[in-house]
Amino acid sequence: MPVFPMARSVEVFAPATVANLGPGFDILGLALAEPYDVIYAERVDEPGIVIDQIIGDGGKLPRDPKKNTASIAAALVLQQLMIQSSGVVLSIQKGLPLESGLGSSAASAVGAAVAVNALFGNSLRRQDLLPACVEAEAAVSGRHADNVAPALLGGIVLITGFTPDAIYKLPTPANLALALVTPDVSVPTADARAVLPKAIPLGNMIGQMSSVGLLVSAIHTGNVPLMAQAMERDYVIEPARQHLMPGLKEVREAARKTGALGTVISGAGPTLCSICTTTNVARRVAEAMESVYAVMGISATTRVTVPSMDGATLRIIER
């Protein structure tokens, strides 16, 4: 990435992400074009990180810069750049719903990390921001990179570790559209992780490895139907979590009937993500999924989107 002069203020659009993609627990994630958080950041003379305002979170996110993923990531990047004589003021506009399985905390962390890097000359590559973002995630929802890595790099990312050289961007298949439905039920990430088995029978590990192998192969060949098929072959994570996701079976069936190729839990849920080949089909699928929840008396928000090819995008406001 080219180094450019320091900016005075920048804005970063940091995307939602679908982590796991079914069997790829903690190792695969996909960046989405929408929704996204907008992180506004301004370079100031006062050292340290300040959160000026957060909008769109219903007052739920911590304003204390030591507790918010955005400011934690920002502080770590400042540290990584060895900047001690200046600071950053952040404003966060949440486009992502909280605790919905769409990587809300990751998006804010990535947005802030990319912004701070940009304010001080953009000398770090995107992957160099990974450790700061993983640490920020760890402070609120466990040490995993399957949201922050795709939010940083875009497309589909394979995670083999938490160092910059341990994340791999896979080719993004063409003709990939996503229908998302977020039912109005609470599934805290910590709960969704607590129900996972601590040990996996060897046979299930073999099955899960074969699903991951098939999924990665389908991604490389751009075979979206095979990708969706592999995503639904989850021997470990979905079986342990499905009881936390009301209507999963019914939503999956309704989605399939209206043209979806497969449906999985997005991250820790409760958002469900259906794989489609066009946004037109995805719109029909999203409606069908919402109807299933309506019958169950659960209100739900639907979204239709496509992959974000580049991840977080930067706009310079003032040089």
Place this chain on the structure above:
Amino acid sequence: MPVFPMARSVEVFAPATVANLGPGFDILGLALAEPYDVIYAERVDEPGIVIDQIIGDGGKLPRDPKKNTASIAAALVLQQLMIQSSGVVLSIQKGLPLESGLGSSAASAVGAAVAVNALFGNSLRRQDLLPACVEAEAAVSGRHADNVAPALLGGIVLITGFTPDAIYKLPTPANLALALVTPDVSVPTADARAVLPKAIPLGNMIGQMSSVGLLVSAIHTGNVPLMAQAMERDYVIEPARQHLMPGLKEVREAARKTGALGTVISGAGPTLCSICTTTNVARRVAEAMESVYAVMGISATTRVTVPSMDGATLRIIER
């Protein structure tokens, strides 16, 4: 595959295979150009399968057609073809060492299955022979397809199940040469499977999945160095088995010093397989590996080979 008239006698060259490729336990295998078994098969009026002779096995393999993988596979294919009024006489020339981790029983099963299919009009596709070959394998070394599938299809095969549509041929990277060393120590497959953990900690499963994902991605991009790197990232199988493989660490180091990109246990061992980019390098590596065993007072056989692109090959002897 084209249907052609029945042959009176055929010969099949059935290749050795490297199963697992490191982390891909039971789900990945690679077919080798050498060594191979030669299965000669003749159509006869007498129903059933007869083994006429086996050479090259030092008298160790069962001559009873109910106990030999070649004849078991042959009988199952006859059954699959619903042939009751004719039979097959097999002669087996073992080119593969027994219990060496190179898929000896699988090669013979595949050779016989391909031969019987050819004798009766070749109406089945290669993948349709999978179930018969898996059953034959199961009779002697457990139900797994990571040797029979690549021996049938050639190249690198991903196994997601035991039905014909559950095996996927991945693209074979160019510039892939293998150095094999088989030390003169006995590691029965059953023993090598018995030492495996029955349950895998979640964190190790995640690591193993990331290695499989990386390996499949590297195979698709033809990145042999990355492929070798992924193959050595085994969190589950090698740690459990390494104590059965004398000199593994030393052989790996010697191989690396002479130009190998990575070294793994082939199947259940004791053969070790080093990944190289040319046969010239592989020859140097094989010598270095042999020297390590020589110092340890263990005699060893080395081989240098390349992938078999097509798997078992058929030659019609008499129409």
